[in-house]
Amino acid sequence: MIQNFDYAEGPGSAPGSGPRPARPGLSGLSPDELETLVAAWGEPAYRARQLFSWVHGGRARSFAEMSNLPLGLRETLAVRAVLDTLTILERRKARDGTTKYLFRLSDGETVEAVWIPAPGRRTVCLSSQVGCAIGCRFCATGWGGLVRNLTAAEIVDQVRLIARDTGQRPTNLVFMGMGEPLANYGNVRRAMELLHAPAGFGIGWRHHTLSTSGIVPGIRRLAGERLPITLAVSLHAADDETRSMLVPVNRRWPISELLKACREYVACTGRRISFEYVLIRGVNDTRRDARRLAGLLAGILSHVNLIPLNRVPEVGWEAPPPARQREFARLLEEAGLSVTLRQERGGEIEAACGQLRRRYAPAPSGVGV
Numbered sequence: 001m002i003q004n005f006d007y008a009e010g011p012g013s014a015p016g017s018g019p020r021p022a023r024p025g026l027s028g029l030s031p032d033e034l035e036t037l038v039a040a041w042g043e044p045a046y047r048a049r050q051l052f053s054w055v056h057g058g059r060a061r062s063f064a065e066m067s068n069l070p071l072g073l074r075e076t077l078a079v080r081a082v083l084d085t086l087t088i089l090e091r092r093k094a095r096d097g098t099t100k101y102l103f104r105l106s107d108g109e110t111v112e113a114v115w116i117p118a119p120g121r122r123t124v125c126l127s128s129q130v131g132c133a134i135g136c137r138f139c140a141t142g143w144g145g146l147v148r149n150l151t152a153a154e155i156v157d158q159v160r161l162i163a164r165d166t167g168q169r170p171t172n173l174v175f176m177g178m179g180e181p182l183a184n185y186g187n188v189r190r191a192m193e194l195l196h197a198p199a200g201f202g203i204g205w206r207h208h209t210l211s212t213s214g215i216v217p218g219i220r221r222l223a224g225e226r227l228p229i230t231l232a233v234s235l236h237a238a239d240d241e242t243r244s245m246l247v248p249v250n251r252r253w254p255i256s257e258l259l260k261a262c263r264e265y266v267a268c269t270g271r272r273i274s275f276e277y278v279l280i281r282g283v284n285d286t287r288r289d290a291r292r293l294a295g296l297l298a299g300i301l302s303h304v305n306l307i308p309l310n311r312v313p314e315v316g317w318e319a320p321p322p323a324r325q326r327e328f329a330r331l332l333e334e335a336g337l338s339v340t341l342r343q344e345r346g347g348e349i350e351a352a353c354g355q356l357r358r359r360y361a362p363a364p365s366g367v368g369v
């Protein structure tokens with residue numbers, strides 16, 4: 001069942017926009033907002049620039065370490081502001097270096113993020129919400145529904161804390177963790193802007209990927225911003241009946257409407273869309289499915305990511321055998337589509353969305369297939 005959600009969620013709007021701490025999380029504030037903050041304490045504008053680079057570029061774990069700020073300002077910050085809105089509760093590292101982080105938020109909720117090192121790139125997979133209202137059938141996060149949106153600071157802090165923990169700067173961001181980013185549009189957009197800022201992490205727009213389950217008005221809103229980011233659309237099926245079962249938001253915005261918005265997105269941005277397709281044995285992996293999918297995407301500037309299902313123990317579904325996966329990819333390629341068959345990474349650390357968090361917040365009974 002689809003819960004109510006607001007695709008156009010902005011900062012501070014209900015439901016569940018996150019705790020409203022009396023003390024602001026500094027990592028969610030723009031340089032201008034920091035300037036206003038320190039000006040209220042009688043500090044000049046350049047202190048805000050110093051503070052921004054400490055928060056976003058430095059490895060400081062406390063205000064006390066911000067050595068070029070006057071002692072009085074450091075003491076004020078310690079009382080009136082928050083440096084880290086998250087703490088690392090657990091980290092699990094796979095043999096390939098993929099590391100899953102479980103963070104605790106100030107209200108006791110938990111979210112996950114994943115560090116994915118690879119030759120030439122270091123990616124952080126970010127969460128945008130605590131839980132998720134979309135309820136995809138194969139996803140542990142969706143089982144418990146939406147708890148609340150993350151604030152911009154809580155999104156940025158996933159990157160900051162991972163960079164500090166690994167001692168490495170991320171090069172790429174993907175919003176593919178817990179939550180539907182377009183249902184928390186304002187906070188996600190603000191976090192992207194802050195992570196893009198040259199005085200901070202400076203992650204170029206082309207290195208941002210935002211994944212959506214298919215929130216059509218959100219896709220149109222993003223298209224209007226004409227950012228050269230990569231939009232990833234979780235398609236997962238080539239017919240409405242199967243897709244509505246896998247991704248219930250399809251009942252609100254069926255495939256034809258979703259693909260119409262995708263065409264508009266390509267026309268507005270000139271960027272190709274990445275279509276995600278989780279391969280599930282006996283559900284969406286037949287030759288007919290492949291041919292239908294090829295037909296749907298014909299003429300759309302796109303790339304297809306085939307993702308063999310990362311098995312979730314509570315769900316009976318599994319990935320098709322490798323030979324079938326390769327055949328599915330081959331059929332799409334023969335139809336002229338650009339295709340990647342993704343290798344599973346980090347399976348032994350419960351890297352699938354929401355699996356680690358679920359050990360702290362078990363699925364309700366009756367969930368599964």
Ligand code: SF4
Pocket residue numbers: 131132133134135136139140141142143177178179180213353
């Ligand atoms: S796959 Fe993504 S959109 Fe679907 S329920 Fe999980 S977190 Fe939400």
